[in-house]
Each structure stands twice: as structure tokens, then as C-alpha cells.
Amino acid sequence: MSLSLSTRTYTVIRSKEDNSSISLTLAAPIIHAENLYLQTWGSSFVLANLLHKLEDQLPFTKPRTKTEDDPENTSTITIDVLELGAGTGLVGLSAASILRSSLGRNGAVVLTDLPTIVPSLVDNIKLNEELVGGGTVLCGSLDWNTPNQLVLFTRTGDGEDGNSLTTLTPENKALLIVAADTMYTEDHPRLLSRTIFTWCVLDIYP
Template identity: 40%
Template sequence: MSTRKRLSFNVKLNTTGDTITIHISDPSNLQADNLALATWGSSEVLANTLHRLPTPDFAGTGAIAGLGSVLELGAGTGLVGLSAAAIWRVWVTLTDLEPILPNIKANIELNRAVIRGYGGSAACGMLDWARPDLLTFFVPEHESQLTADASGEWKPWKFRVVLAADTVYSEEHPELLTKAVTARLERSPKARFIMCYPLRIGYLDHIRDLWERLELAGLGCMQEGRESLHEEWDEDTPYEWCVWRWRGDI
């Protein structure tokens, strides 16, 4: 389920009860994969779970403007990535398909000042999971500039953390998502892939397929949990989140 009535979300920053309000511009006129763009339940669940997870070790990711820190796949309205920027105080790159980027850019601008106040920042980029080797960044002029080739593409860049929320809702997604994760997740013991999805009956086969593909790719789940949304969402579907890392010695 999604919401367009509530366009601001209070996200927990830490276990002591501090919160940040993330503002989302109304994306109801945009569509991707024939779905109206909105903030889905998995995004709110994951955004409010990040503060409870062990903070990733970002040491050594500070290369070009910090863009080696965190990548969000299928960012949609950007709630998860913007929350991560404030909670972890890092630079997050929010990616999606080209039709979605104007709304992501708008939401970055809406929240830039408050996120910067917590020591984080955000940029966005176009990433097609079928071609995850090609990632085009869009860095605002007033932020630190990313040095890329003439096309604006930064092909080899790897990220310490990859985030994904509600990105598995068709039979093609497990293969594509695994391809994108393995292409962009840093090959390091410190690297983490963190995702969240609804446990709806129609999606369970896709989730099983995704787990199998991630395991075959060399990743293993190290932590998982289940959450429910608050009454405002008016649904009983449980949500599962999980944290993955590369298995064995890297």
C-alpha cells in the first residue's frame, strides 16, 4: 500500500527517540513499470529500522565527494536514501530510472538543508538494473563535483552499502536486482546489502528466487527481522528486512 495524503514522514534517528522529518513532494503524476510513484510501506519500515542496525564502517570510502558510501536502488521518492544520509551522516546516491529522477531531485532539494545539518548529503543518478555497469550521476552545482567521463557516467564505482526497499514485485526483478547488487556492492567484509519487502502471498515466490540468487552470487544473510506498519497505513501485511554480506574471505 502507498500514501499520497501524508507527504512528510518522521523517521527515527537513534534509539533515544530523536527523529528527523523527511518531506516528500507529491509524485502522483509520475509512473514507473505502470505503477503510480508513491512512498510504499517497505520504505517507511526500512527508514525506521536503519537506526537499530549496526552502523556500517564507512572508513576508507571518502574518495570522490564521498559517493563511494551508500547507493539506493529503485529509490522511488527517496525516503530510505534521504533517511540514511541523516542517520549515518554520509553521502547517499539515490538511483532509479530516468522518468523518476525529477521527483527524486525535488525531494533531495526539499530535504537538503536538514540532512546537511546532520552531516549527510545526497545526489541522484540513473541506473538501469539491466545495465548496472552504467551509472549516470547528477550532482548539484553547489555540492562537491564528481569527476566523470564526458558522458557523465562513472562506470566502475562500488559502494560500501546498497539499499533497496519494495523492489521485488515481478518475476524479472530477482535476476535484475541480484545483477545490480553484485555489480555495485563493494567486495569487502565491510560491505552490506540492506533490503526490505512486504510478505504478500503474490510476492513470496519472487522473494525466494531472490534469496537463492543472492546466495549463489556469494552473499549471505547475517541479520533479519519483521515489522508491521502503524494503523495509518490500514493494512496487516508484515514486512521483512534483511542485511547481507559477502561470505568467506574477500
């Protein structure tokens, strides 16, 4: 990320009980996808400020199937929160910080958008590493036209950046899906709903 790239700080409610808040620093380079330029939409800020209300309500635990080859299931990425159409990542990064104590063991917060947007998500995760306090925050591209495939951004041991194809399995499904201001064509309601049903765990809620 260029050091000259301008950033903006957003203050988000952490808890109403003690009037605490968090401050996220986000960059929005001049890039676009589907004829829209990258920016932090007002609805993302509104949703981020509602997340604290979920902390004591969500069942962020689910059974995970153990196998003989991997008895502790350490190789499986368990998604606790999946953000669709993440943009600059305000909602997903807020969830990673605010809902951290409610997240399941080895659970990750995964921010997704179209491939051209992913580099900006990488930068904003880096900018807010201390805020998420060691929690697992990943990002990648998820095309709603092919919702069963998520391409995760990865970093190898030698510091090289790249992508790895992660295909949908029951263990990859998310406990919570968040999205803000993601529908702006006639096809989006159908595509978004299909993507949500593909990725959301539906059998843990009463």
C-alpha cells in the first residue's frame, strides 16, 4: 500500500454499557468494480454501529466433525463471520473486534468482494491488525454468480502474496453473514440470497 494513500478513521460503538468505542483506519484507493468506485458507504457505518447489540445473542459455537487424519480439525477454516460485498471492510473489521469474545475456537472473520477490491481489503486488514487483537481475519473474492467457490488471499512463509482456491464444504459455512448496501442491479437480490443460503449455517438456530 502506498504511504501517500489517504486514509479515514471511523469511530464505532464497542459497548453501550461503558460507552466504549473502537477506531478503524481505512484506505479507499481509486479502484472500481461493476462501474462503482470503492468507498465506505453510509449504510456500512450504520451496520457497524449496530454490531455491539449482537454480542450476547449469537450462538457462536457449532460442532465440527473430527477425522482420523486430522482429529482436532486444525486444517479446516471455520468461518464465524462472513462479510459479502465488503468494500473497504468496515463492517467485517468491526465484527472482528466487537464480537471477538463471542467467536468460536479457530473461527475466522472473512471479508469478501470482487477480485479488484481484494487488494484494498488486504491493506485495511493490515492497518487494523492491532484492533482485532490477534483474531483471524481473512479476505478473498467471492463471485455471487458462482457462490460455491471462495478464493482466499494467502501469504506464504517467505512473504509472497497469492490466492488459494477454497471450495465450499459444510465446515466452511458461516455462523453469521453481514452485508451492507450490496444490491444495485435487478439480479442482485436473487444472487445475494443464493449466496447467503450457500454459505450460512442454517441448523444451529432454534
